[in-house]
Amino acid sequence: MTKKRIGMIFLASVFIFTFFAVPAWSKDVIKIGVIGPMNFLQGKGHWNGATMAAEELNAKGGILVGKKRMKVEIIKADSNEFLSITDATNAMERLLTRDKVDFVVGGFRSEAVLAMQDIAMDYKKIFIDCGAAHPELCLKVSKNYKRYKYFFRGTPFNSxxxxxxxxxxxxxxxxxxxxxxxxxxxxxxxxxxxxxxxxxxxxxxxxxxxxxxxxxxxxxxxxxxxxxxxxxxxxxxxxxxxxxxxxxxxxxxxxxxxxxxxxxxxxxxxxxxxxxxxxxxx
Known part of the structure; x- marks a missing residue:
């Protein structure tokens, strides 16, 4: 996936963010976790695209939420998901508990994203998939909307x-x-x-x-x-x-x-x- 496309997904994700809970925040920064296999092409694309989008947004003063502008802070998480699903779930857990991100974007290998999806849902955090294609990821939303309503697939089409x-x-x-x-x-x-x-x-x-x-x-x-x-x-x-x-x-x-x-x-x-x-x- 190209850096430009990742950036577009990131911007679309931020657009969604402004309509979910953000107005209730009193802080000035939106923390977004970017998770992916950072030693591989796919994770590097995730991070490079997110960096480009965050820099562009912050150069314009951040995201306008109501009458307040909020800067974007992105936090990198190496999921190592091509080699270990356990590493992927641990990376997601750290983003949510240690780094205390507000939203998560990324993921690539379907097996790992399915596992990371459940962790994000446990914490009721919006997680936007930017690479995994297995249909089950979105079917879970239709089967159990109350639990999985925080999950979105930004790209690609399903398998x-x-x-x-x-x-x-x-x-x-x-x-x-x-x-x-x-x-x-x-x-x-x-x-x-x-x-x-x-x-x-x-x-x-x-x-x-x-x-x-x-x-x-x-x-x-x-x-x-x-x-x-x-x-x-x-x-x-x-x-x-x-x-x-x-x-x-x-x-x-x-x-x-x-x-x-x-x-x-x-x-x-x-x-x-x-x-x-x-x-x-x-």
């Missing part, structure tokens, strides 16, 4: 809508392959990191890709932080796949793309690879 967008891309690329290579049926491999948000997309791909005239030759689920996927790529190469449907949000996206190039896998990659949003990826 189902992300899949829908990817299938549009897949259809376009598939048509190009058929025309360029004279293929009647495209052999497709599905590769999605082993993470909760990917599960609905895998299920959808198994149903939709065959309807596009593709034969699924296999499904591979490497770790989100895998540093070697040569075994998966070798199997894909042996399968004869011409098309690889990728679903990556973490560093495995770099590993997969680099090693596919090194092994000269003759297949086009289409889908989600969050790491590819970085200039340095290319």
């Amino acid at each position: 189902y809508y992300l899949a829908k967008t990817c299938f549009i891309h897949a259809g376009t690329v598939g048509a190009i392959l058929r025309k360029a290579l004279g293929l009647k049926k495209i052999m497709a491999a599905i590769v999605g990191e082993k993470a909760m948000w990917v599960d609905p997309m895998i299920g959808a791909a198994k149903k939709v890709l065959p309807k596009m005239g593709m034969e699924i030759v296999g499904i591979w689920r490497p770790s989100p932080v895998a540093t070697d996927v040569t075994a998966e790529l070798s199997a894909i190469q042996r399968s004869g796949a011409q098309f690889i449907f990728t679903i990556f949000s973490s560093s495995v996206g770099i590993t997969f793309a680099r090693q596919a190039g090194e092994l000269k896998i003759p297949a086009v990659q289409v889908g989600i690879n969050v790491e590819a949003q970085k200039d340095g990826f290319w």
Whole structure:
């Protein structure tokens, strides 16, 4: 996710804040916790975007709440959520109890955000998700509004809508392959990191890709932080796949793309690879 987009989400979040409880405060600062995997691209994007937005708001005197202007203070919390859900929940707990933030934005890995969500709800703190896509996060709000009404998803679409967008891309690329290579049926491999948000997309791909005239030759689920996927790529190469449907949000996206190039896998990659949003990826 780009810094600009994170900043827009942060600004939208602050807009929401002004309509929830803020007028009752007597202090002059709004404390916002920014939580995410700060040693990874996603957390760095969270923090950089939040910093840009906070600086812009404070340069204008802060947020006008009624007749009073309140400055924004952002507090960084490294969730380490790619590697440990326990670290993520501890980080959320510290934001709410030690740092005493008024609101929380961020989060990325669905499994961790589900756990952090419950902690935020225990404290009745508004928590705006800026990265986790599993549908259950928002379904909880509809199932138990009284408890989960403090949770909002700022971005992205949920897994189902992300899949829908990817299938549009897949259809376009598939048509190009058929025309360029004279293929009647495209052999497709599905590769999605082993993470909760990917599960609905895998299920959808198994149903939709065959309807596009593709034969699924296999499904591979490497770790989100895998540093070697040569075994998966070798199997894909042996399968004869011409098309690889990728679903990556973490560093495995770099590993997969680099090693596919090194092994000269003759297949086009289409889908989600969050790491590819970085200039340095290319």
